[in-house]
Amino acid sequence: DTGVSQDPRHKITKRGQNVTFRCDPISEHNRLYWYRQTLGQGPEFLTYFQNEAQLEKSRLLSDRFSAERPKGSFSTLEIQRTEQGDSAMYLCASSLPRYNEQFFGPGTRLTVL
Amino acid sequence: QKEVEQNSGPLSVPEGAIASLNCTYSDRGSQSFFWYRQYSGKSPELIMFIYSNGDKEDGRFTAQLNKASQYVSLLIRDSQPSDSATYLCAVNQGGKLIFGQGTELSVKP
Numbered sequence: 001d002t003g004v005s006q007d008p009r010h011k012i013t014k015r016g017q018n019v020t021f022r023c024d025p026i027s028e029h030n031r032l033y034w035y036r037q038t039l040g041q042g043p044e045f046l047t048y049f050q051n052e053a054q055l056e057k058s059r060l061l062s063d064r065f066s067a068e069r070p071k072g073s074f075s076t077l078e079i080q081r082t083e084q085g086d087s088a089m090y091l092c093a094s095s096l097p098r099y100n101e102q103f104f105g106p107g108t109r110l111t112v113l
Numbered sequence: 114q115k116e117v118e119q120n121s122g123p124l125s126v127p128e129g130a131i132a133s134l135n136c137t138y139s140d141r142g143s144q145s146f147f148w149y150r151q152y153s154g155k156s157p158e159l160i161m162f163i164y165s166n167g168d169k170e171d172g173r174f175t176a177q178l179n180k181a182s183q184y185v186s187l188l189i190r191d192s193q194p195s196d197s198a199t200y201l202c203a204v205n206q207g208g209k210l211i212f213g214q215g216t217e218l219s220v221k222p
Contacts, residue, residue: 042214044212091156099145102159
């Protein structure tokens with residue numbers, strides 16, 4: 001399978017704990033994106049990378065969220081001091097820059113108790 | 114005004130009919146537009162993208178773009194029950210995609 005992969009697929013945590021998610025993009029794609037989706041809504045942009053450079057971060061994104069892509073391959077998204085409002089599906093996508101066709105991974109469903 | 118607007122539906126069509134899904138966007142500078150299909154509990158799946166005014170066809174799917182009216186649509190011909198899903202319209206804004214809330218489509222046998 002050469003698609004985008006994400007790990008874990010599900011995460012249940014208690015309020016106040018830190019969580020980290022991993023995304024492995026399609027191998028030849030140099031752009032990687034993180035989105036968040038809640039029930040009944042479209043995905044909401046969080047941040048994106050071109051190679052290892054973080055090019056944009058949503059202004060709505062709390063300082064508790066941080067993302068890295070240290071070697072321009074896989075990326076991690078960390079949420080510190082989780083809150084119940086962080087419960088959502090976290091989606092990763094990758095693309096080549098020309099037409100920006102973004103292909104999504106299966107997502108990580110986060111539940112904060 | 115939302116940046117990307119879609120009717121949430123549900124849109125119900127009989128099997129074999131044409132389903133028409135619509136989307137409007139606010140940023141006149143947007144250059145490329147995407148349609149995704151999302152089954153319940155799954156992640157979005159890219160159907161097609163369009164960046165030139167007019168129609169673009171791919172199998173049973175046709176995307177239509179009218180930049181003057183800031184309007185994108187997706188037609189699904191010969192709709193099948195397996196097409197029942199939420200369809201998301203997305204607009205490329207400086208690299209990131211801005212999504213509408215999606216239109217739920219139900220194809221009745």
